[in-house]
Amino acid sequence: xxxxxxxxxxxxxxxxxxxxxxxxxxxxxxxxxxxxxxxxxxxxxxxxxxxxxxxxxxxxxxxxxxxxxxxxxxxxxxxxxxxxxxxxxxxxxxxxxxxxxxx
Numbered sequence: 001x002x003x004x005x006x007x008x009x010x011x012x013x014x015x016x017x018x019x020x021x022x023x024x025x026x027x028x029x030x031x032x033x034x035x036x037x038x039x040x041x042x043x044x045x046x047x048x049x050x051x052x053x054x055x056x057x058x059x060x061x062x063x064x065x066x067x068x069x070x071x072x073x074x075x076x077x078x079x080x081x082x083x084x085x086x087x088x089x090x091x092x093x094x095x096x097x098x099x100x101x102x103x
Contacts, residue, residue, distance in 0.1 A: 007065025014058025022051025035099060042098045049094035053087040060084055 020026045025047045027035050038046045060083025064076030095102050 001069075004065045004069040007061055007068075011058045011060075011062030011065065014061060015055050016058075018051045018054030018056075018058060020051070021047050021054060034095065034102070037099045039098075046094055046098040049090055053090040053094070056083050056087040056090070060087070 017029060021029050025044060027038070027043060027047050030047075030050055035046065060080040063083070064080035067076035067079060068074055092102075
């Protein structure tokens, strides 16, 4: 029971942070060196991609906890892995396109 509470809580935190980055364009929630080269014109597109990627990670965490709790086996880790890889690829593309790289 404790593990589902932790995974749901952490998942919701990631979803909330991703929503703030995406919808509120709070680029300050991303570390400065990840966005220091992003132009003002690209800020909206950059925050949208980074926010959505953060939300995908949050959904993966949420689903992994729920699936593991319901089925009592670790199939949730497969869902988390797929979501995590998808989000990292999305973040990498956004970083390369708008910031010129990760740093």
